[in-house]
Amino acid sequence: MSINLEQFHQTFFEESFEGLDSMESGLLNLQAGGMDADTINTIFRAAHSIKGGSGTFGFSEVAKFTHVLETLLNEMRDGRRAVTPDAVNLLLQSVDVLREMLTAVRGKDAINHARANQVHGQLEQMLQAGAGTAGAVPPATSAHTHAPGTQDWKISFRPQSHLLKTGNDPLRIFRELGEHGSLRIDADLSQLPAFDRLDPESCYLGWNLVLESMAAESTINEAFDWVREESALNITSMQPGTPVSMASVANASPAAVMTAKTEGEAAASTASAVNAAESRATTRASAGETASIRVDISKVDELINMVGELVITQNILGQIGQNFDMSKLHKLTQALSELDRNTRELQESVMRIRMLPISFAFNRVPRLVHDLSSKLGKKVELKMSGESTELDKTVMERIVDPLVHLVRNTCDHGIEMPDVRRAAGKPETGTLTLSACHKGGNVVIEIADDGAGLNQEKILKKARERGLVKPDQQLSADEIHDLIFLPGFSTAEQVSDVSGRGVGMDVVRKNIQGLGGNVEIFSEPGKGARFTVRLPLTLAIMDGQSVAVGKEFYIVPLVSIIVSTIVKNEHVSTMANGGEVFKFRDEYLPLMRLYDLYGATPRTTDISQGLMVVVEGDGRRAGLFVDELLGQQQVVIKSLEANYKRVEGISGATILGDGSVALILDIPGLIRIAHQKKVA
Amino acid sequence: MDATATAATAKKDAGMVNPGDQISQFLTFTLGQEEYGVDILRVQEIRGWHQVTRVPNAPAHMLGVLNLRGTIVPIIDMRMRFRLAKVEYNPVTVIIVLSVHSASGDHVFGIVVDSVSDVLDVKASDRKATPDFGAAVNTDFINGLATVGEHMVMLLDIDKLLSSDELSALANVSTAAE
Numbered sequence: 001m002s003i004n005l006e007q008f009h010q011t012f013f014e015e016s017f018e019g020l021d022s023m024e025s026g027l028l029n030l031q032a033g034g035m036d037a038d039t040i041n042t043i044f045r046a047a048h049s050i051k052g053g054s055g056t057f058g059f060s061e062v063a064k065f066t067h068v069l070e071t072l073l074n075e076m077r078d079g080r081r082a083v084t085p086d087a088v089n090l091l092l093q094s095v096d097v098l099r100e101m102l103t104a105v106r107g108k109d110a111i112n113h114a115r116a117n118q119v120h121g122q123l124e125q126m127l128q129a130g131a132g133t134a135g136a137v138p139p140a141t142s143a144h145t146h147a148p149g150t151q152d153w154k155i156s157f158r159p160q161s162h163l164l165k166t167g168n169d170p171l172r173i174f175r176e177l178g179e180h181g182s183l184r185i186d187a188d189l190s191q192l193p194a195f196d197r198l199d200p201e202s203c204y205l206g207w208n209l210v211l212e213s214m215a216a217e218s219t220i221n222e223a224f225d226w227v228r229e230e231s232a233l234n235i236t237s238m239q240p241g242t243p244v245s246m247a248s249v250a251n252a253s254p255a256a257v258m259t260a261k262t263e264g265e266a267a268a269s270t271a272s273a274v275n276a277a278e279s280r281a282t283t284r285a286s287a288g289e290t291a292s293i294r295v296d297i298s299k300v301d302e303l304i305n306m307v308g309e310l311v312i313t314q315n316i317l318g319q320i321g322q323n324f325d326m327s328k329l330h331k332l333t334q335a336l337s338e339l340d341r342n343t344r345e346l347q348e349s350v351m352r353i354r355m356l357p358i359s360f361a362f363n364r365v366p367r368l369v370h371d372l373s374s375k376l377g378k379k380v381e382l383k384m385s386g387e388s389t390e391l392d393k394t395v396m397e398r399i400v401d402p403l404v405h406l407v408r409n410t411c412d413h414g415i416e417m418p419d420v421r422r423a424a425g426k427p428e429t430g431t432l433t434l435s436a437c438h439k440g441g442n443v444v445i446e447i448a449d450d451g452a453g454l455n456q457e458k459i460l461k462k463a464r465e466r467g468l469v470k471p472d473q474q475l476s477a478d479e480i481h482d483l484i485f486l487p488g489f490s491t492a493e494q495v496s497d498v499s500g501r502g503v504g505m506d507v508v509r510k511n512i513q514g515l516g517g518n519v520e521i522f523s524e525p526g527k528g529a530r531f532t533v534r535l536p537l538t539l540a541i542m543d544g545q546s547v548a549v550g551k552e553f554y555i556v557p558l559v560s561i562i563v564s565t566i567v568k569n570e571h572v573s574t575m576a577n578g579g580e581v582f583k584f585r586d587e588y589l590p591l592m593r594l595y596d597l598y599g600a601t602p603r604t605t606d607i608s609q610g611l612m613v614v615v616e617g618d619g620r621r622a623g624l625f626v627d628e629l630l631g632q633q634q635v636v637i638k639s640l641e642a643n644y645k646r647v648e649g650i651s652g653a654t655i656l657g658d659g660s661v662a663l664i665l666d667i668p669g670l671i672r673i674a675h676q677k678k679v680a
Numbered sequence: 681m682d683a684t685a686t687a688a689t690a691k692k693d694a695g696m697v698n699p700g701d702q703i704s705q706f707l708t709f710t711l712g713q714e715e716y717g718v719d720i721l722r723v724q725e726i727r728g729w730h731q732v733t734r735v736p737n738a739p740a741h742m743l744g745v746l747n748l749r750g751t752i753v754p755i756i757d758m759r760m761r762f763r764l765a766k767v768e769y770n771p772v773t774v775i776i777v778l779s780v781h782s783a784s785g786d787h788v789f790g791i792v793v794d795s796v797s798d799v800l801d802v803k804a805s806d807r808k809a810t811p812d813f814g815a816a817v818n819t820d821f822i823n824g825l826a827t828v829g830e831h832m833v834m835l836l837d838i839d840k841l842l843s844s845d846e847l848s849a850l851a852n853v854s855t856a857a858e
Contacts, residue, residue: 552733552734597736598736598737599736599737600734600736638750638751638752639752640735640745640752642751642752642787643751643752643753643754643787643788643789644735644745644752644754644787647735647736647737647738648737649736650735650736653733653745653752655747655750659747660731660733660747661732661733661744661745661746661747661752662733663733663735663736
C-alpha cells in the first residue's frame, strides 16, 4: 500500500504557515495581555499540528525542533511554567526558525542549521533551567523534563492481529492517554511479516508507551477498556526521572548546548529576528510555491446559486427562441434583462473570490512593530482598523512590502524616543494607526502616527546637498514632502539597519504606482504624519477611455490621463532629430502620434484637427495624438502574452461590448519610447 | 470529444498491430490547389471568419487578435505565411483554432485557411518522408506526405510552424525595430 505523500505537501505547508501566523499573533497577544489559557492552547495546538505533519511527511528536523517547542508550551499550558517576556521572545524566535525551516524544506533547500541549533539550544536551556525537580535528566539527551507530582507509567500494549477489524483504533487510545500527560510511544515492529504475506487489514504492531502523568492507574486502564479482551496489556509504574532509552523518541538533539549567552549575542538574535520578520515578506515567492487561494464557502455557494439562475434564464430564452413570433418580444426583452443582471452578478461573485481581507497583509505588522520598538527603545502602540476590507489577492501580495516599509519608517523616523515625547508634552507611548477602507472604487490604506512629522528643513537641506533641488528654488510643503520619494534620498542622520539606506521610499512609490495606485503624505510638524495609499480594488478590471485612430479603437487607462485638449499647430515644434514637442502649461512635452507608432491609417494628421491626450506615467508626461475620444468604460484586462507575445507599447487587451478585441495602451512604456526619442 | 475518443481507440489498436499500421488522424484543409493536414488532436475548434483586431508592428501574416470566449487568440493567415496569392475572404473561409506546444507552455493560435476538407486516417507506413530541397526551401514544418487517391496531402508539424519559427521570427522583428 503506497500513498504518494507528496500530494499532501502543499496542504501541509499552507496549514503550517497559517499555524505559524496564528502562533505569532498568539504570542504577541500573550506579551501584551499576560497569561491566557485560550491563547496558549491555540499556540500549542498550532505547534502540535506542525510537529505531527512534519513527522508524517518525514521532515524530521522540523519535527525535532517543534518537539522541544511543544514541550515548553505544554509546561506553560499546564501552568507549570510562568509566561515570561524572555520566554515569549524565545518562542517568537522559534517561530521564525520554524518558518525558515519550512520555507527551506518546501523549496528543497538546505536548512540553516546554525540558527536552528542556536535557538534549539536556547529552548533546551530554558527547559532545563525552569524544570524544578528534573535535575536528574542529563543535558542534551532528552528534551523531556519532569514536573512535580507526576509519575511514569510504562505500558506494554500488544494487540491481537484482528484488533482493527473490531473497529478499534490504537491511535485513539494513544490520543486519550496523551491528554493525561506527556506520552512517548515506541512501536514494536518485531511481529511484522514479510511484505508479500502482509494482510493490510491486520495489526502486527505492538507498542511500548511511557506516560508521564498525574493520573491514577484506573484512569490509564480506562483508556484500554475496549481492547483489553483483544490484547496483551501490561501497565507498570516507574520512579519519576528514570531515564528511559527509546529509539524513536526525541533523542539525538543537536549537540549545540548553549554555553554562556552574552549580551552581544542576545542583541544579535533580536536583530536577526527583525530581519527575519522583514525578509519573510520579500522571500515568500520562492521556488516550489504554487499559488492557491482559500475561499469562504459562502462565496462558492453564492456562485453556484448564480450559475443556477443563469441556467434558468438560458432555458427561458431557449423556449422563447423555439417558436418565436413578435408577440413574444416583450418576454424576450424581459429575459434578456434578466440575463444581463445574472451575468453582472456572476461577474461580481467571481471577482469576489479573488478578494481577501486585508488582514493578510496587516497581520505582519504587530510583530514588526513589536520587534522594532524593542530594538529602537521606543514605546509604540499599534491600532488597527478595517482589517476585513477586501482586496484582490495579487494587489495584496504586492502591497505587503511597501506597507512594511512605511510602517518601519514610521517607527524609525516618525515616533520619537520616550524622553523626547515627554519633553514635548506627549504621552511616552506613541500611537501608530493602520487602517483600511473602501472609498469609491479604491481601497485606501492609511498609516498614521502622532510623532514628530516630516522635518521639512532637514529634507530640503538634504535635497540641496544631493543636488536634487536648486539652491534658490522655493518649494511648497507638499513638494518638499514629495522629495522623500526620490531615488537615493534618506534623511536619517545615521544609517541604521532599520531604515535610512535610501532605497526605500522611491521603491515604495514605484510599487504602488505599478499597481495603479498612488501614495500621498500629510504631515504636521510635532503632531505626526499620515501616509495615504490608494489602490485599485483589483488588477483585472480598470477604468478605460476609448480613443479612436482611423477605424481602430484603443483603450487608454483613465488613471494615466491628465487632460485631453486641442493643441494649435503653432504650439508644436519639430526638434533636430525629427521628434516633436508641444507646449503644455509652460512646459514642452514630447508628442506621440499614435497612428505613427502603431502604423494605423488616421482620419487626420493635422494636429489642430484631432485631440491631444496628455498622459502621465512613471512621473513623466507626454502627449498622445488621436483622432477623437469615445466613451469611458470599465474594461476587463486580458493578457496578450498568454498566446502571443509582448507587444511594445501595449499592456494587454480587452473585449468590447460587440465581442471584438481592443488593445490597451501601455502608457509608461510609450512615454519611455517618446522620451528616448526626445533625448536621442 | 470525438477526437479523444478516436485517439483512444487508435491507441488500443496500436497495441495489437505492428507499428507500421498505426493510424493517426489529420484534419485536412486547402490553400489554393494544395491540401494540408494537421494533427486532429491539436484542433480545438473550427469557426467562420470574423473581423480581427490588428496588432501594431506585427508581420504581415499576423492578421491580429480575436476574442475566443474571453481568450485573446492571435490569428495567422496561412496563405501569407506560405507566400501564396492573397484572396478575398468568403463564407467558406475558416479559422482553425489550434493548440501549440512550445518551450514556454501551450499557446492557442488560429490559422486562416481557404476551406476545411476532411478527416484523414494515415497509417504510419503510408507516410512518406519530405523530399530534401536543400537549404533553399525550409521544410522543417512538414512532417511527411500522405497520398489520398490522386492527390498529395502535406502533414504539418504545427509546433515547428507556429511556435518556434513564428514566435522567434516575430521576436526578431520587434528587436530589429527597437
